[in-house]
Amino acid sequence: MINTGKNSWPELVGKTGVVAADIVEKENPLVNAIVILEGTPVTRDFRCDRVWVWVNTDGVVIRTPIIT
Numbered sequence: 001m002i003n004t005g006k007n008s009w010p011e012l013v014g015k016t017g018v019v020a021a022d023i024v025e026k027e028n029p030l031v032n033a034i035v036i037l038e039g040t041p042v043t044r045d046f047r048c049d050r051v052w053v054w055v056n057t058d059g060v061v062i063r064t065p066i067i068t
Contacts, residue, residue: 005030009051010064017055024051024065031067038062 005028012020021033033051036042042052046068054063 007067008064009066012053012061012065013063015061017053017059017061020061020065021051021053024053033065035059 007028009020009024009027012023015023017035021035024031024033028051031049031051033053035053035055038054038056048067050068051065052068053061053065056062
């Protein structure tokens with residue numbers, strides 16, 4: 001699958017993870033946004049349909065969500 005939608009959301013840093021994931025999926029319906037706590041181990045494989053939404057313990061986005 002080739003993803004031709006938006007692939008980076010720097011404007012979401014500082015938002016809550018749930019809100020950010022909703023925005024990601026609305027702006028690029030070809031991806032699945034996954035909210036994940038900082039420090040959680042994740043797979044390193046690239047998938048054009050996945051966006052990690054990294055949050056701190058307060059649920060706030062701490063990194064630019066990108067397709068990974």
